[in-house]
Amino acid sequence: MISSTAVPFEMSTSTTAPILIDEVRGYLNRSISDVFDTMLGLEAKPAAYCDLHASGQTIVSGSIRFDGDVTGVFHIHVPAAFARTLASRMLDLPEVELEGDEMVNDVIGELSNMIVATVKSHLCDAGASCVLSVPKVAHTNSSRIERRGHVDRRFLTFRCGADQILVEFLMQTSLLSWLR
Amino acid sequence: MKILSVDDSKTIRMIVGRSLKNYDCVLCEAANGEEGLAAAASEKPDLIILDITMPVMDGVTMLTKLREDPALKAIPVVMLTAESGRENVAHIARLGVRDYLVKPFKEDELIEKIGRIVNLQPKLVAA
Numbered sequence: 001m002i003s004s005t006a007v008p009f010e011m012s013t014s015t016t017a018p019i020l021i022d023e024v025r026g027y028l029n030r031s032i033s034d035v036f037d038t039m040l041g042l043e044a045k046p047a048a049y050c051d052l053h054a055s056g057q058t059i060v061s062g063s064i065r066f067d068g069d070v071t072g073v074f075h076i077h078v079p080a081a082f083a084r085t086l087a088s089r090m091l092d093l094p095e096v097e098l099e100g101d102e103m104v105n106d107v108i109g110e111l112s113n114m115i116v117a118t119v120k121s122h123l124c125d126a127g128a129s130c131v132l133s134v135p136k137v138a139h140t141n142s143s144r145i146e147r148r149g150h151v152d153r154r155f156l157t158f159r160c161g162a163d164q165i166l167v168e169f170l171m172q173t174s175l176l177s178w179l180r
Numbered sequence: 181m182k183i184l185s186v187d188d189s190k191t192i193r194m195i196v197g198r199s200l201k202n203y204d205c206v207l208c209e210a211a212n213g214e215e216g217l218a219a220a221a222s223e224k225p226d227l228i229i230l231d232i233t234m235p236v237m238d239g240v241t242m243l244t245k246l247r248e249d250p251a252l253k254a255i256p257v258v259m260l261t262a263e264s265g266r267e268n269v270a271h272i273a274r275l276g277v278r279d280y281l282v283k284p285f286k287e288d289e290l291i292e293k294i295g296r297i298v299n300l301q302p303k304l305v306a307a
Contacts, residue, residue, distance in 0.1 A: 037284075038284035038285065038286060039285075090191060091194055091195075103191070106189055110189040110191045110192060114284050117233070117264070117283070120265070121262075121264040121268070124265035124266075124268065125266050125267075129267075132233055134188065
């Protein structure tokens, strides 16, 4: 069982549904750590909240929707330079051999898929059945898309060496009573 | 020895290829279930490594169609997917797969699972 104790590295714009959100946060913590360790040989640790989008640098974001008993979207945000480093490590290719954004996007999409699918599997095992979309990847240097309607939004920040990973997840609040 | 990797991620297909580079086998690739079925029919692989979540046709549909085709149904399949929910795994196991590897994965785990099904031979290095 995931503890529902508040943790310092989380920033929330939510006022509802702490139980499910805390469970998802716990799944994400373990999933990101496991994916980075297994696929990249890197240690990703929870860190103080950091708004990557405020830094002005280009951000690469992998986004995956989930629909079913719970509905929402996960965004995995990393700085573009770090995204290239991740692609280089995962593919075992020097960064200079990563032509254009195609392979970087594919790596970020696949890492996002592994991270989110692990969370989805835990939700399904808990009885909240849902399906995932294929990942979409975007490069932006503007602010995040504002949330619309009744959604609960959370941010988790991770530090990987000198680099940061920001995970944003939004869930429809109308469905969040599901696991209470 | 011919192995077919069906995954919409080129990254995963490259990692599968890298895992097999020291073995005497040919790797064929497909980016979705539809391409995977076509490649299975044309290439007659000894083993298929199959993802689930893919555009056009997902891995479960491809596996179902594969098992319905008399010419292809005997090809062993190893699932390589991030889907690890108990119900999903049980459902896929009922469709007939030889093994199931959950992403994230280590390359040596993949080789071990493949090696239990087909006779992987190290590539001979010229003297």
